[in-house]
């Protein structure tokens with residue numbers, strides 16, 4: 079576990095705030111006015127059981143689940159974009175968006191099933207209807223959305239059954255935004271501190287990120303003359319994502335820290351750069367194909383990096399008992415000090 | 418989708434006197450649970466062994482952690498009872514120290530006096546020259562809390578996790594598809610996905626034994642009655658008395674954990690008497706069932722979805738031609 083020694087004076091060499099010798103360093107120490115203890119990092123002062131995590135981290139593969147979040151967002155927003163493009167007479171924009179939605183949702187379903195411990199039982203998700211389970215709600219959502227998306231794309235490619243195609247496109251556009259945002263609830267409805275504490279803003283972060291991804295894909299493949307909505311959506315989506323993310327981190331207290339540290343921190347910073355850069359680049363890309371492709375790629379990569387960053391931040395917050403114990407301690411102390 | 422909010426305040430959190438009834442089981446027997454009194458736990462791990470034996474839980478590695486006598490580490494798919502060992506060096510509250518000659522004290526005599534009379538009890542712990550106790554061990558047998566509002570059960574998408582007629586929370590192994598959602602949803606880190614098997618497993622409070630009127634294997638095997646099984650209301654009563662007795666005996670650190678229906682999970686079906694802060698034993702100090710905030714989550718997700726739709730349609734609005 080740790081390189082610590084147990085001596086007559088207690089445990090030496092253990093990481094501060096981590097060892098089980100807690101009676102005199104957690105609540106007790108403060109109550110007694112502090113005896114001559116070795117200094118600890120003040121904000122990390124808390125008791126724990128040998129530094130072991132309190133909650134369990136999700137048993138999910140990052141590639142499967144972060145990929146699932148990303149592709150779901152890409153699909154949902156693409157469906158919307160396709161419907162909007164179709165309504166406003168931009169077939170060159172609608173066609174790739176429809177295909178993107180169909181491809182992304184198929185891949186995302188594959189990722190979800192792949193991550194099950196018993197993939198053969200994936201249909202058990204639909205044996206009940208349970209609003210308290212975001213994964214159940216999501217399964218129903220996808221069960222309705224995926225066929226619509228595939229129908230819309232297939233009729234588009236085949237160029238036949240136009241009415242059916244239009245209906246499917248409209249249906250997918252109605253469900254699309256839910257597909258893109260419910261995944262935030264999926265993460266938040268856990269005991270994982272960095273996911274749960276962001277439950278108010280995370281859906282908006284994911285909505286913005288989904289808009290970024292869908293506009294990125296459209297920018298990269300649609301003819302420049304019809305890509306105007308994608309350029310505007312890239313800017314709006316990026317603004318929503320960055321704004322909501324900022325608010326979220328400000329409001330979630332200690333649980334915001336994993337978003338700025340380690341692998342998650344790197345991913346989040348990369349995502350911010352790529353997304354903001356992609357949106358700006360996209361604005362200047364009306365006349366330059368190569369610029370549009372670069373902007374689109376940056377937006378797509380930025381959105382993916384965000385989902386992986388959020389995923390890893392949550393895992394990091396589950397692995398370190400500090401994120402579970404300290405805010406709960408604070409809450410208890412705040413309660414106790416209230417008259 | 419925000420139905421949870423309308424289903425009466427106590428569907429998702431707060432006190433819920435009739436868990437089985439609320440889960441759709443009329444005429445249920447009284448809710449049962451565990452009261453684990455850690456003040457008498459001797460760390461023998463009989464409960465861990467009995468649980469593994471009775472429930473035929475597979476072996477999950479024979480490693481030495483090197484951190485204490487605890488080589489199990491924590492609860493999971495293959496550990497449904499876990500005995501925590503905490504070594505602490507003083508100074509401590511608790512029983513007053515004997516003046517000197519501590520080495521000669523008859524510990525059995527001292528133990529038999531503990532908590533019997535009014536006033537502070539004397540004890541046999543080794544003492545430092547200034548009269549303070551120097552080291553103590555806290556041992557505690559942890560288990561699934563069988564929460565009144567169980568996060569694992571709420572989020573399970575297949576309905577594999579369900580509420581039994583005894584008010585406990587059990588996984589139906591023929592239904593679980595191994596999505597693993599319940600794992601991070603548990604505020605105590607109890608439930609786990611088993612390698613190779615793919616499904617999740619946790620304490621069933623010996624559902625099979627309860628069905629035929631037996632007590633769970635761990636409680637049966639516990640030599641000190643640290644693990645007590647019974648109707649929850651009765652256990653709560655007994656626990657409150659025990660704390661009062663310990664306080665009177667000078668063990669002022671004794672406290673109950675998880676017994677209050679007012680807490681963040683609506684009260685645990687398996688609760689504890691602890692001698693230090695919960696986090697020292699690896700327990701969360703103020704756990705909350707995550708679905709408490711679910712109505713707010715759905716509302717925010719709905720608002721975000723509308724925002725997304727507005728952004729996309731707004732971006733498309735300016736007509737090209």
Ligand code: SF4
Pocket residue numbers: 561562563564566567568569570586602603604605606607608619
């Ligand atoms: S302790 Fe965890 S696994 Fe047990 S009932 Fe509560 S939420 Fe479920």
Ligand code: SF4
Pocket residue numbers: 569572573574575576577578588592593594595596597598599600616617
């Ligand atoms: S892993 Fe099994 S028990 Fe847990 S939430 Fe998924 S289906 Fe339910």
